[in-house]
Amino acid sequence: MPGEFDFIRRFLHHFPKARVPVGPGDDCAVLAPSRGALCVTTDAVVEDVHFTRAGFSPADIGHKALAVNLSDVAAMGATPRWFVCALALPRDFPAAHLSGIARGMAALAREHRVDLVGGNFTSARELSVTITATGELSRPPLTRSGARPGDWLYVSGTLGxxxxxxxxxxxxxxxxxxxxxxxxxxxxxxxxxxxxxxxxxxxxxxxxxxxxxxxxxxxxxxxxxxxxxxxxxxxxxxxx
Ligand SMILES: [Mg+2]
Structure with missing residues (x-):
């Protein structure tokens, strides 16, 4: 199995350079919000809980891990800007599959102009991808507590x-x-x-x-x- 440094290089290679004061490679990333407040969320996708390796391609897993986080940022009415990604990889995990995860994640990141600014690799029994994403708010956040009697209820897309x-x-x-x-x-x-x-x-x-x-x-x-x-x-x- 390649060392952590090789993993990082292999993974980051798929993402454009982050537009931040300090990006991946230091102990922390440094962000410079352009205005207003930030919202932050974290969510993980875990093998055999949220996906199976038989049913999902590596790119599907990468896409899904970022999508569930962007979805939370979207639900607050914020614009997604930056994310960090922690990968837990089984010891025998093929390097090509790591690139696949990065490709699926990077394609969605590009679509929403959201930058990967840091992350971590660890080994584990099951594959999991944990992402923490931030978004910028240009108006008050949409929360769960603002509904009032008489409001209409809308859902996006189709259910189920x-x-x-x-x-x-x-x-x-x-x-x-x-x-x-x-x-x-x-x-x-x-x-x-x-x-x-x-x-x-x-x-x-x-x-x-x-x-x-x-x-x-x-x-x-x-x-x-x-x-x-x-x-x-x-x-x-x-x-x-
Ligand atoms: Mg959610």
Whole structure:
């Protein structure tokens, strides 16, 4: 297995140079926010919990690890700017797969103009990718506690696809829209920014609408009425 330095070089090689005062290579990165407040979040994807190596390519894993974090930043109505990445790698992990993870992560990072500014490698029994992402706020953050009686409830996209994708993967299916949604979640960054101008509250729906709506209602001290027939669902989810 190559040394940590080789891993770092191999991984960073896929990312553009970070636009920060001090980037990867020092003990800390140094960031220079252009305005206002920063929001910060962290989330991990862990082998056999959030993905399997049989069902996900290395690039899928890299994409997903960053996407779930960008999704949290988006839900606050912030613009994602910087992230750090901690990788736990099994001892036999192939170097080519490390490049794959970096490629999937870097493609999504480029799309959202968010810079990798640091990270860490450690060895572990299971593969996991932990990312901490920051975003800049140009207006007050969207929190879970701002909902008021009379507000309308909106969701983005369609519900249930990723969960169905997980069931498909477990059943051995490797293709189709739901599997893609499970492997390649799309962070709704532009929508989060737009929503921050109009919405009273928001959250990232990652545990399913029923559970996450419960979190929002509890934080806001409100109740919600949902007409099930009006929930947006893709044709494939409706059929199942
Ligand atoms: Mg989330």
């Amino acid at each position: 696809d990723a969960r169905l994708g997980l069931a498909h993967l477990k059943a051995g299916l490797r293709k189709g829209g739901p599997v893609r949604r499970q492997r390649r979640p799309v962070p709704r960054v532009a929508l989060g920014l737009l929503a921050s101008r109009f919405a009273s509250a928001a959250l990232d729906v990652s545990d399913g609408l029923a559970q996450d709506l419960g979190h929002l209602c509890t934080a806001s001290g409100v109740r919600a009425t949902v007409e099930l027939a009006r929930l947006p669902m893709s044709a494939v989810v409706r059929r199942e």
